[in-house]
Amino acid sequence: DTEVTQTPKHLVMGMTNKKSLKCEQHMGHRAMYWYKQKAKKPPELMFVYSYEKLSINESVPSRFSPECPNSSLLNLHLHALQPEDSALYLCASSRGLAVITDTQYFGPGTRLTVL
Amino acid sequence: GESVGLHLPTLSVQEGDNSIINCAYSNSASDYFIWYKQESGKGPQFIIDIRSNMDKRQGQRVTVLLNKTVKHLSLQIAATQPGDSAVYFCAESFGNEKLTFGTGTRLTIIP
Numbered sequence: 001d002t003e004v005t006q007t008p009k010h011l012v013m014g015m016t017n018k019k020s021l022k023c024e025q026h027m028g029h030r031a032m033y034w035y036k037q038k039a040k041k042p043p044e045l046m047f048v049y050s051y052e053k054l055s056i057n058e059s060v061p062s063r064f065s066p067e068c069p070n071s072s073l074l075n076l077h078l079h080a081l082q083p084e085d086s087a088l089y090l091c092a093s094s095r096g097l098a099v100i101t102d103t104q105y106f107g108p109g110t111r112l113t114v115l
Numbered sequence: 116g117e118s119v120g121l122h123l124p125t126l127s128v129q130e131g132d133n134s135i136i137n138c139a140y141s142n143s144a145s146d147y148f149i150w151y152k153q154e155s156g157k158g159p160q161f162i163i164d165i166r167s168n169m170d171k172r173q174g175q176r177v178t179v180l181l182n183k184t185v186k187h188l189s190l191q192i193a194a195t196q197p198g199d200s201a202v203y204f205c206a207e208s209f210g211n212e213k214l215t216f217g218t219g220t221r222l223t224i225i226p
Contacts, residue, residue: 004158006158040219041218041219042204042216042217042218042219043159043204043216045213045214048213056213090158090159092158102147103149103161103164104149104161104214105161106151106158106159106160106161107158108157108158109157109158111156
């Protein structure tokens, strides 16, 4: 099973709202990722967690706050977003950063619209 | 039908024909390459991968070719079907570094 699940599928929020995106995998993977994808563009890496610790932050604004409560779950907390943050947010997981040629498996994404 | 990736981001192919999607990667040190398929409204789906110590790898109806001399990757899809319509991304990585995605090619299958 190579399934990564994400909730919600769609989210509409105002610029003053606080919301969270959730991602879950049960493949025993120890690396989890958040990507942002704008229309007709490739995914852009935001954060990487390895063994529940933040490993990479690609200079993402602080209005995006990731959290990895355990090895199966990854959250992305959103606060005071801007309309330009509207995008498809993708979660991915892989066996672990110590694994050479580590394949990332993606979830279906959360379509976020900021009004 | 054949695309050149960055220079021709769309490719239309007759159903039943073979498709070739090309990708020029940027880092000569990259040692791992993946092709993803992304259908409208969905996340990228893993298709096939290849390590830099190989030049060809075959899957079910798909073949990936790697030419390290010219930093070129291609995805061949045999006997294309309507369900193959999607955007195809190549991605490269070096060691444990992050994946770098290409710009993508939209494949449209003509019935």
